[in-house]
Amino acid sequence: MSKSKIDPVLAHIDANIESTTAHLFDLLRIPSVSTDPRFKSECDRAADWLVQDLNSIGFTASKRVTTGNPMVIAHGRGTGTHVLFYGHYDVQPVDPLDLWDSPPFEPVLEQGDLGPVIRARGASDDKGQLMTFVEACRSWNAVHGSLPGRISLFFEGEEESGSPSLVPFMTENAAELTADIALICDTGLLGNDTPGIVTRLRGMLGEELTITGPSKDLHSGMYGGAAINPARVLAKIISTLHDDAGHITIPEFYDGVPELSSEMAGQWDGLNFDSAGFLGQVGLSELAGEKGRTALEMIWSRPTCEVNGIWGGYTGAGFKTVLPSQASAKISFRLVGEQDPHKIRSNFRAMVRSLLPADCSVEFKSHGASAGCEMGIDSPSFEDARVALSDEWPEASAFVGCGGSIPIAGHFKNILGMDAMLIGFARDNDAIHSPNEKYDLRSFQKGIRSWARILNQIYIKE
């Protein structure tokens, strides 16, 4: 492994961080909110900005029309392992605006707990993160006159609004988009100093159920004690979904849930995850999941069944003595391994129906179903990235899990047959999707350096 190629690139990154940050500010000033049609032209403008920028640093970039916001595709001319980097240029809405300390689309540098932070909507999610990769390419290109290898980029502008165009576009352009491995920069550090490579994501199954008893709301004086109350029925059903040990009671629910390999368990143990801090920062002191599991197992490798919303009857101020006609809940399942979301949906619905008392009916709504996703980490790029990240950060990098669901990783796997490496530099306190979003300048600078090191590790070693 040669260090001669990377050292001047790292030096270039550090020497130019001020102008690089100013350049990011230009992108952050474009209010590319994808959930609001009024900002459609701004999304277009952000795509144009990226196309122009990429064309200036050794890529051939173009904007691709969809029925929604455009995609940006860029290809470099290098050789070797073909990597496809993914990010999204659209951002979340800014409401409530009055909770921002400065205008969300006028980025500023402020002092944070670990040094300067870039404050703006999208600073972390995902403009700042996607630009870490672009800036690594820029510096490499500036220092060496070309990109280090065969690199493509793929940016979408609808991630914050459910990516309606993504799957059709990937399907139609599969040949162009398929590479040896995908790189995704939309995740975070573990703590402040440990970079993680996410190799497993939980899937998600969303269900909404509405239980109907009486045909209309009843007066609880006239009918109370005689008529079935769907809010009580719903509570009973929800309370039946877990046993006292925290296990989910839906038949065949645990089919396809693998036990963690001892190797992976060892890596996770090595992270010395601060379970007390993880709980403490949200006011909790005890793990409430399956008995006998660690916090990381609970959130990375075990499936869940959670109530995300519940409502029925009178919920306003004061009191109304109503026996509700209906009660509803939104319930989601996080899935792992080979759990089949469609079988679980069907078994869940059958179980709810079996628990319904006389005179009650139930209606279900589906809110998405995706299986868990586990990367095959045999590709040498995974180990390359781990070594490179460990060189850059105070703590060694590790293969980790992610409790959430990042659909793009599943799409790369299912549509294009590619594994994805999810590497990101966000911090838990970045306030993504919230007022006063920020990205540490340290995340930005060390993020750029991290990608330079990863590209160096992948290509120069070859």
Place this chain on the structure above:
Amino acid sequence: MSKSKIDPVLAHIDANIESTTAHLFDLLRIPSVSTDPRFKSECDRAADWLVQDLNSIGFTASKRVTTGNPMVIAHGRGTGTHVLFYGHYDVQPVDPLDLWDSPPFEPVLEQGDLGPVIRARGASDDKGQLMTFVEACRSWNAVHGSLPGRISLFFEGEEESGSPSLVPFMTENAAELTADIALICDTGLLGNDTPGIVTRLRGMLGEELTITGPSKDLHSGMYGGAAINPARVLAKIISTLHDDAGHITIPEFYDGVPELSSEMAGQWDGLNFDSAGFLGQVGLSELAGEKGRTALEMIWSRPTCEVNGIWGGYTGAGFKTVLPSQASAKISFRLVGEQDPHKIRSNFRAMVRSLLPADCSVEFKSHGASAGCEMGIDSPSFEDARVALSDEWPEASAFVGCGGSIPIAGHFKNILGMDAMLIGFARDNDAIHSPNEKYDLRSFQKGIRSWARILNQIYIKE
């Protein structure tokens, strides 16, 4: 018992029903909505209208100022049993106005399922009902030149907005208001043909609880499976409040709940209550309360614990994978016999606290507490009324219960030491509190005749 006094009164009522109805229309045209301060002067006008009307038929009536809407008090000059008749001249708001087929304060006669109906806000609740008694007095006075006995009237104008002035006013004017028995016309017939005298009302205890787990809403990907979910905790607690037989599990809850006397049970059986129809009209087919109880027992003589509202987490359209920080419910108890609402509140709260898992806290709000109310029906007026009503209506009258809570009856008992007879002629389909409220002309006419017969039974027999 003489019939000579009553027959000409009944004839006078029937002969004058057209002008009597027109007179009611005058009162119905006054929009005396007590919940809306914009109608304060209209409430005043309704009180003035009543004062003037009562002064014209043998009473000495006056308007009494309160901090809210005025009371109307009237005394006649008769002798014998002192009865105090109660009603309220205020009405519910009319929203949504666009669901009315005719303007709510422009009363009209229309055809209903049992003959003509009077359509207007307040036609049934309570202007039409209170005027049944006034018109009985008017006819008696017109025919015999004086009232039949010692009659007082007491009208309030805040019943639909929680009666804030009522208890202070009753307390301050206890001597003037105390009579031998109170008469209240704010209830309904059983079916179409059976007049009931309500001798027991259930009390009401309202509780609102909010369970807090995490200090803020959490992402169900990041924390799901590890953090406690207060919506699940709430569901578990609610499901614990009843056992499989429908009994309420709160310690000492049934202390003071009497078994129904065999005499009363016999009267209720004699009503041939249409349990299937009662359930069927709201889309139900099975009694869902305590196993082994009849429908009338469930709603008149047994206590309840019901969820009136439940909410927590994300309840809007679509889906949000949030682990809620809080979940809340409004829970009410209907109470009977000697059940102590304060003890039940305290035992309920202790039970909820005992069911809270680690890291959860609970806050309670009180929404009123009133004990059940059972009349001592030894007073001969109860039997007088039952006989009189049975003479007027196709079916025999009975002493019945009421599943709801009518606070004024408790106030008469607790503040003035008087039992109350609740007699009313409303029908289930009167749409009180709803658009297109109506009162059957038959209810109005036979209601007036009923009160004339009751007064005859009480006084002329003496």
